[in-house]
Amino acid sequence: MSHHYQALDDRKILTPFFLLMVAIAAFGTIFLIMRFVAGMGAVSNLSGGYPWGIWVVYDIIVGTAFACGGYALAITVYLFNKGKYHPLVRPALLTSLLGYGFAAFGAFVDMGRYWNAYNMFLPWQMNTNAVMLEVGLCVAAYVLVLAIEFSPAVLDWLRKQTGWQIKAEAWRAKLDKVLFFFIALGILLPTMHQSSLGSFMIAMGYKIHPLWQTMELTPLLAVLSAFTMGFAIVIFEGSMVTNGFKRHPETHLFSGLGKIIRGLIAAFLIIRFAYLIFAGKLGAMFAFDLGSLMFWIETALFVYPLVVMSSEEKRGNGKHLLYAAVSLLLAGALYRFDAYLITYNPGPGYSYFPAFPEMIMTVATIATEIAVFLFVVKKFPVLPREVHAAA
Amino acid sequence: MDRRKFFRTSLGATVASAAALAAPAARARPNLEPAPEAVGMLYDATLCVGCKACVAKCKEVNGMPPVPMGQDTYADFALDLSEHTLNVIKIFSEGKGATKDALTDGFAFEKRSCMHCVDPGCVSVCPVKALTRHPRTGIVSYDKDACIGCRTCMTGCPYNVPQYDYNNAFGEIHKCEMCNQKGVERIDKGLMTGCAEACPTGATLFGSRTALLEEAKRRQALRPGEVYAYPMGDVRKPDSYHEKAAPQYQPKVWGEKEAGGTNVLHLSAISYDKLGMPPLGERSFASISEGVQNTLYSYLALPAIALGGLTWLVKRNTAGEQEGESK
Numbered sequence: 001m002s003h004h005y006q007a008l009d010d011r012k013i014l015t016p017f018f019l020l021m022v023a024i025a026a027f028g029t030i031f032l033i034m035r036f037v038a039g040m041g042a043v044s045n046l047s048g049g050y051p052w053g054i055w056v057v058y059d060i061i062v063g064t065a066f067a068c069g070g071y072a073l074a075i076t077v078y079l080f081n082k083g084k085y086h087p088l089v090r091p092a093l094l095t096s097l098l099g100y101g102f103a104a105f106g107a108f109v110d111m112g113r114y115w116n117a118y119n120m121f122l123p124w125q126m127n128t129n130a131v132m133l134e135v136g137l138c139v140a141a142y143v144l145v146l147a148i149e150f151s152p153a154v155l156d157w158l159r160k161q162t163g164w165q166i167k168a169e170a171w172r173a174k175l176d177k178v179l180f181f182f183i184a185l186g187i188l189l190p191t192m193h194q195s196s197l198g199s200f201m202i203a204m205g206y207k208i209h210p211l212w213q214t215m216e217l218t219p220l221l222a223v224l225s226a227f228t229m230g231f232a233i234v235i236f237e238g239s240m241v242t243n244g245f246k247r248h249p250e251t252h253l254f255s256g257l258g259k260i261i262r263g264l265i266a267a268f269l270i271i272r273f274a275y276l277i278f279a280g281k282l283g284a285m286f287a288f289d290l291g292s293l294m295f296w297i298e299t300a301l302f303v304y305p306l307v308v309m310s311s312e313e314k315r316g317n318g319k320h321l322l323y324a325a326v327s328l329l330l331a332g333a334l335y336r337f338d339a340y341l342i343t344y345n346p347g348p349g350y351s352y353f354p355a356f357p358e359m360i361m362t363v364a365t366i367a368t369e370i371a372v373f374l375f376v377v378k379k380f381p382v383l384p385r386e387v388h389a390a391a
Numbered sequence: 392m393d394r395r396k397f398f399r400t401s402l403g404a405t406v407a408s409a410a411a412l413a414a415p416a417a418r419a420r421p422n423l424e425p426a427p428e429a430v431g432m433l434y435d436a437t438l439c440v441g442c443k444a445c446v447a448k449c450k451e452v453n454g455m456p457p458v459p460m461g462q463d464t465y466a467d468f469a470l471d472l473s474e475h476t477l478n479v480i481k482i483f484s485e486g487k488g489a490t491k492d493a494l495t496d497g498f499a500f501e502k503r504s505c506m507h508c509v510d511p512g513c514v515s516v517c518p519v520k521a522l523t524r525h526p527r528t529g530i531v532s533y534d535k536d537a538c539i540g541c542r543t544c545m546t547g548c549p550y551n552v553p554q555y556d557y558n559n560a561f562g563e564i565h566k567c568e569m570c571n572q573k574g575v576e577r578i579d580k581g582l583m584t585g586c587a588e589a590c591p592t593g594a595t596l597f598g599s600r601t602a603l604l605e606e607a608k609r610r611q612a613l614r615p616g617e618v619y620a621y622p623m624g625d626v627r628k629p630d631s632y633h634e635k636a637a638p639q640y641q642p643k644v645w646g647e648k649e650a651g652g653t654n655v656l657h658l659s660a661i662s663y664d665k666l667g668m669p670p671l672g673e674r675s676f677a678s679i680s681e682g683v684q685n686t687l688y689s690y691l692a693l694p695a696i697a698l699g700g701l702t703w704l705v706k707r708n709t710a711g712e713q714e715g716e717s718k
Contacts, residue, residue, distance in 0.1 A: 035647020041557030048554045051542035061709060078705045112555050112562050119519040119537055126519070129681040132543045134688060180709050185702035188694060192687075199683055203516045203547040204675035205650075206669055217682055346551050347669055349471060356518035 028364020049350025067099020072230030198222020419682030
């Protein structure tokens with residue numbers, strides 16, 4: 001309900017930071033046009049051995065995991081019935097919508113034959129064996145579901161516009177009757193495609209380093225880590241909003257999320273290590289090459305938040321919570337980068353490092369997301385209403 | 392928040408994930424079997440003299456003009472597969488590179504083109520059936536009108552065969568279609584592949600997979616030094632023979648079993664990894680991947696059950712509230 005949320009409409013939209021984000025976005029647009037005029041080769045270092053660069057691995061595979069805040073909170077609030085986290089839901093849904101929306105946009109930019117994209121939706125063209133089909137359809141559906149889940153914020157805004165009050169309230173009443181179904185879908189769909197984003201590794205076979213190639217367990221590890229990243233991003237954004245807008249901290253809420261995160265990280269680490277040991281990959285762990293180095297950096301980044309979240313005292317401290325969340329986001333991101341790019345090995349003769357325009361386009365996407373986020377929270381009731389007494 | 396309810400839900404989630412874990416093993420499919428009348432090629436690296444007649448013929452048959460190296464060199468020295476090259480001869484060289492088919496101070500040729508896998512990874516991962524395995528001939532073909540350009544086929548090919556044309560705003564995937572694509576159809580017309588026809592030594596031999604595998608095994612059974620009449624052209628009706636002393640072949644025919652096998656088989660005197668062949672076991676990655684996908688998504692049964700349960704839980708937890716606000 002709207003009394004939980006407020007638009008920060010007393011704040012200026014055109015801040016220097018906002019304009020910087022817009023400038024970066026505009027710079028990226030130049031290369032975006034080049035990509036469509038001259039082809040991907042003009043702006044990227046993609047090759048026969050590395051067909052997927054940072055546009056796929058960051059914009060889609062890491063980006064949608066960063067966008068799992070809405071997913072993680074939906075499970076906590078609606079499945080485990082922890083209503084006290086409700087105030088965090090709208091900002092999390094907004095970042096999820098932005099993250100997934102831009103991932104879909106990124107997929108389109110990276111699609112070599114985008115004008116044929118509709119073929120994914122034709123039943124007779126669908127290959128149900130393909131992980132990419134599941135990802136494509138499921139992400140497309142989830143963007144729509146997120147838009148519906150976020151629409152109460154837009155309707156709350158609309159209600160305050162002259163002449164729209166009655167219509168907005170009628171729509172809102174209708175929406176509230178069916179929203180539970182979309183919330184359920186919003187839990188199911190990310191479980192499906194976040195696991196699939198790991199399943200890609202299976203068919204890549206030997207190109208995936210042994211420490212990341214976990215075959216049938218890959219989808220489970222992917223969805224578990226996406227889940228931890230979802231919670232971490234909620235804490236991260238909460239801290240950013242608290243500091244950036246000088247608002248009251250929500251540490252008491254985050255501290256509880258910490259307990260959930262602890263369990264998830266533990267599960268991820270136990271399953272991963274158990275698999276690697278049973279599969280006889282201890283040697284690869286201690287090979288002291290790039291792969292084993294990245295593996296241990298990743299593991300350290302997972303263990304640090306586990307330690308923080310296990311301590312009652314540190315969990316209640318905003319600074320420690322933020323550090324733990326950042327560590328966890330890096331861990332999950334690195335897990336994906338390591339598997340799909342850094343240790344990815346298609347065989348001799350191929351190497352990949354993103355081209356400058358390729359990186360700028362990814363940075364521009366992030367800048368656009370930040371700019372839209374800032375605009376929306378100042379225009380629409382998204383952020384939790386300031387609570388001065390203990391909630 | 393009711394503690395008992397929390398535990399019940401957690402228990403349910405644990406059981407569900409354990410089931411999801413156990414299920415793939417049960418549902419995994421075996422490797423696909425070769426197509427009933429699979430056609431293929433046998434490339435014997437020990438016969439290859441590196442003349443690249445096959446590379447030139449391939450470009451001619453497939454309508455791909457040569458790409459000159461520069462103003463001074465009006466010749467196409469394709470170094471690897473690309474959007475301009477569906478078939479290429481590569482060289483392995485070590486030390487002085489003096490002795491053919493030897494490891495120390497030796498060299499060897501290797502032909503790279505689509506292997507036409509029996510259980511093709513590219514076909515398995517393509518979301519829109521742009522890559523297909525012909526049910527009778529086993530030829531792996533490409534349909535550019537279906538292709539969305541996601542390039543998952545390139546990640547799923549153990550041999551890095553499919554090549555996307557990045558320098559074209561409307562690029563497509565390029566790969567060998569065994570000279571049988573629309574407009575070429577050499578196999579349907581009873582001809583052989585361009586590269587096999589052009590090969591002057593019989594290093595590239597055309598034929599049915601079965602006959603080629605028999606030929607490969609015959610060669611492996613030869614005593615090193617024994618003179619053998621190597622057939623040229625189509626193994627089932629050779630144009631002529633090329634007499635040569637047999638080398639000491641590697642004990643395995645590449646493509647008999649690797650990742651489910653291939654219709655294009657390779658023979659060599661030095662180990663295949665030196666020739667750039669990937670580290671593959673017998674199980675195809677496609678079969679494992681499809682096992683997982685079909686366990687989770689067969690008839691969308693599991694997602695439907697999960698959605699039913701989730702809808703019920705969310706509805707109960709949000710009963711009587713606005714915006715799915717829980718109690």
